[in-house]
Amino acid sequence: MKFSVLLLSAGMLLAGHLKNTSFSFTGTVSHGESFSHKLPNGLLFELQPTDCGWMVSIHPPGVSNQDYLWPENPPVRQKNELFLDDEYDGDWEAPLKHVHTIYFARTRQQAQRKLDWIDAFEHGDYQRADKLDLRQSALGEAKLFVVGYKKTVMEQKIVANPKDHWCADDLRFRVVVSRW
8 A cells, every 4th residue: 555655656746747847839930020938947939030030049038148059059960950041051941841959058057157168168278168068968958840931032131042032931830848
């Protein structure tokens, strides 16, 4: 009897913990407009408009200049997880066709620690940098899935491509945040 009560209690505790391990939301944003959604930890997830799409930002409310994403999301294999536009490689549609896995600092302290980590590297203090480095598992994680979009013609774009006058509009997306 005691064992079954213990198992039941552990199951209830685990179920309560698992309930908070992921959070999702959906949204739609038009060309030239921004989108903002508050995460459970109080940070804001934003899509900020660019010339031909959007750029992802996560930051505390009221301080959009505090970047909680960089340097956690370096460009890898000719793509940048933070860009939903053509500014990175000239292709406006390619960034809309893959899942964007985005890592972010969950607190101001983590964000500052990552900036200190960069500073240590830039000054050649690799021991200090090693101590300051955070595992990815300590960071927040969001996955952005593009569900659909429309094509809109742009007469002039910052990224000049004479064969391509298109940009995305009415972007529909889903975001799953697994750690916050």
